[in-house]
Amino acid sequence: MRILSGIQPSGALHLGNYFAMMKRMIDYQENHELFCFVVNYHALTSVYDSNFLRRQTFEAICDFLALGIDPEKAHFYVQSDIPEVTELTWLLNNVTPQGLLERGHSYKDKKAKGIPANHGLFAYPVLMAADILLYGANLVPVGKDQKQHVEMTRDIAIKFNQTYGETFVIPEVEIPKEIATIPGLDGQKMSKSYGNTIEIFADKNTLKKKVMSIVTDSTPVEEPKNPKTCNLFAIYSLFLDKEGKKELKERYLKPGLRYGDVKKELLEVIWNYFEPYRDKREYYVNNKDEVHDIMQMGAKKTRAVGMEFLTKARHNVGLDY
Numbered sequence: 001m002r003i004l005s006g007i008q009p010s011g012a013l014h015l016g017n018y019f020a021m022m023k024r025m026i027d028y029q030e031n032h033e034l035f036c037f038v039v040n041y042h043a044l045t046s047v048y049d050s051n052f053l054r055r056q057t058f059e060a061i062c063d064f065l066a067l068g069i070d071p072e073k074a075h076f077y078v079q080s081d082i083p084e085v086t087e088l089t090w091l092l093n094n095v096t097p098q099g100l101l102e103r104g105h106s107y108k109d110k111k112a113k114g115i116p117a118n119h120g121l122f123a124y125p126v127l128m129a130a131d132i133l134l135y136g137a138n139l140v141p142v143g144k145d146q147k148q149h150v151e152m153t154r155d156i157a158i159k160f161n162q163t164y165g166e167t168f169v170i171p172e173v174e175i176p177k178e179i180a181t182i183p184g185l186d187g188q189k190m191s192k193s194y195g196n197t198i199e200i201f202a203d204k205n206t207l208k209k210k211v212m213s214i215v216t217d218s219t220p221v222e223e224p225k226n227p228k229t230c231n232l233f234a235i236y237s238l239f240l241d242k243e244g245k246k247e248l249k250e251r252y253l254k255p256g257l258r259y260g261d262v263k264k265e266l267l268e269v270i271w272n273y274f275e276p277y278r279d280k281r282e283y284y285v286n287n288k289d290e291v292h293d294i295m296q297m298g299a300k301k302t303r304a305v306g307m308e309f310l311t312k313a314r315h316n317v318g319l320d321y
């Protein structure tokens, strides 16, 4: 089975990125054909600072490598190193109904906020469809917010196949229930755009500040707490197995629990969880040439697969005169 997903380098990667996507992908690479990429073309719809984009793209690559993406096993690449994806986008544009894109959440949200929506933002889902269809991906592991985009990809692929004959694989979306939405510091979905993130590789002081600022309710110490509605509990749970969750729940239900103590504990848990990866990340950050070589190899391997689907699509629409 081919499994594909990507992350935008529009800021430092955080726990939401890690649990909703990165960790799942790293686990999948053992037994599946994995396509994992840093989505810098899409980031252009929101990032207009070239140095920032360059830096974040490089750091996202280092994060993935440090956390365990194996460039030998997986197809690990940067979106813009595969120019075929923009060509495929053009082919897909011509079977994509305007109305389908007008129903897009991110486009509608921006418009509703009064942000001038440009063509890049409007056409964002078509580029995402090309990302997925170019390699014949069967499964796309994402967070809940990307569900609609994968559904649009399916619609576009079906329409293309109907119009030009069987060309693309129709992908399935995969959103496990327990990680559908990872909450941030304030309980809303953890997202760069809400400013409520906990970064994977933050230094300890920053991490401490963030964890201490997780919003909790004002239940007095001597009363039992409600784990079901507690944001701190939800974030802590990401790091716990079934048994650990049960224990934490029992502590919540007994009087006397202090949120401040739980936060201090969580700080150490997060710090220790990512500890084994910190040196490796440091190594990659300081060895740019090696990172570039790895990404060149990834692009080469990936383009070979993409070329098969693109050649077929070019033929089926009649570009090969």
Ligand code: TRP
Pocket (backbone or CB within 6 Å): 004, 005, 006, 007, 008, 039, 042, 127, 128, 131, 132, 140, 142, 146, 149
């Ligand atoms: N839109 C996705 C996000 O912001 C990123 C993305 C682009 C993606 N292309 C993709 C995810 C293809 C999965 C598959 O999170």
